[in-house]
Amino acid sequence: MTELFIFFEQIYRILFLLIPVLVSVAMIVWLDRRVWAFVQKRRGPNVVGPFGLFQTLADALKYIFKEIIIPASSNKVIFILAPIVTMTLALIAWAVIPFSETFVLADINVGILYLFAVSSLGVYGIIMGGWASNSKYPFLGAIRSAAQMVSYEVSIGVIIINVLLCVGSLNLSDIVLAQKDLWFVIPLFPMFIIFFISALAETNRPPFDLPEAEAELVAGYQTEYSGMMYAMFWLGEYANILLMCAMGSILFLGGWLSPLDLFPFNVIPAPIWLILKILFLFILFALIKAIVPRYRYDQLMKLGWKIFLPFSLIYVVLTASFLMYFDLLPGN
Amino acid sequence: MIAHAIVFYIFSLIAIVSAIMVTVSRNTVNSVFFLILDFISISCLFIMIGAEFLGMIMLIVYVGAVAVLFLFVVMMLNVAQQKNEWFISKGRSAHIPVGLLVSLIIFFEIIIVIGGWKYKPDLIDSLAIEINTELTNTQTLGTVIYTDYIHLFQLSGMVLLVAMIGAIVLTYRQRSGVKRQSYFRQISRERKDGIEVVEVENNKGVKIDA
Incomplete structure (x- = not known):
């Protein structure tokens, strides 16, 4: 009986996490469009609900009622699996935040x-979708995207090593608690910038949205998708963006910690701080979408491999030697 | 404990079935997807025995990077077609002895390892490393690799470096006629490199690129 109770308690906890995440994904799509419109002096979605807040729900409803078209020459199993993989991977990562x-x-x-x-x-959803569509634009988009994501993952990995050197633990709560006195964004500021740009590339956001460059590839790997399957790709993408913002705020902006341990700040509950930091990073993402033109593909690769990777590797050596010289290594 | 056993058998079943499907499946791309499934279930098994670092690294390196490149090559080369031709052709039996030899060697290696466990259980106790059960798996691995086995660690790093340089040397070729962008040359361009003021005589014109 107790096992059953534990089982249901876990399911309740998972739902308590996932439903807010899904709702906030919907809200974040609205926010993205509003910020984008604000920069371009347009109004953006403002009709459905107060301030147009329910625009994404209306869109989702529309997608649900549309027909799902599966191309005759596609690999059907993989074609259907691709959006499921994207969505699932974007959601399971929230388990450890x-x-x-x-x-x-x-x-x-x-x-x-x-x-x-x-x-x-996360790259698998894209490759599977692009290949299974059995069409040229999706395949080209998938290849671009896979190469891009694999390249920028390398520099994200090296940046994470920088943070881990200062923490001495792989546990996310330990990483946050290690920033109690000083957020890592201050000593590791260059790494924060590189992490932010790599996160843009990792989530296929502008200016690195080459996989879906609409002028060249229609919609990249999503071209053949329709209805709810397209919506799942789309929601998965935004959930991934939120996840990257959460990762950035945990690694560099002190996670749930309040900026100052003083009266008006420390009465605000911890989750609110994390949400505020995620929102701050997301608004930066949205602003960059509005103001920066798209990169050329060779420039993108050059930036990843020839600039970010060497720089972050050198910074690892610098961080390690600094910590070693001043005897600041964690665990001593 | 029963839940643990059930989960273990589910993962091992997935691992074995997908390993068989890698070789059986006719479509090469499907084979690679089964290989990925195999990697994932094996990393789950690693995590179940408490080797969480190994499991995660397996996911990141094999599934996140190596298998992606596999998939790339297989998708681009259109291997499925070649394989079908190979099934029809008569020369296919020539490969069978080699395959048999390799699988026999692997089979005997597995027998030796498992036999070692079965008939000499003190092999496991005779480990040279002392294991501190209070530290986490990752920490223990770090302390062992960077102290007692630093030379082996550095040596394997050197082997990987040599392999990497070898791969670059083998595949790199300078193609002519490809336009490259050099930021340095673009930025260091001055006015006098690009513009020339010429006095043009009446009714004569001027020759460019003279």
């Missing part, structure tokens, strides 16, 4: 490796 000292679904001791592994698996 700590919202406060106690509010975390799975406090595993290799949390950051888990996050990194899940985000590196």
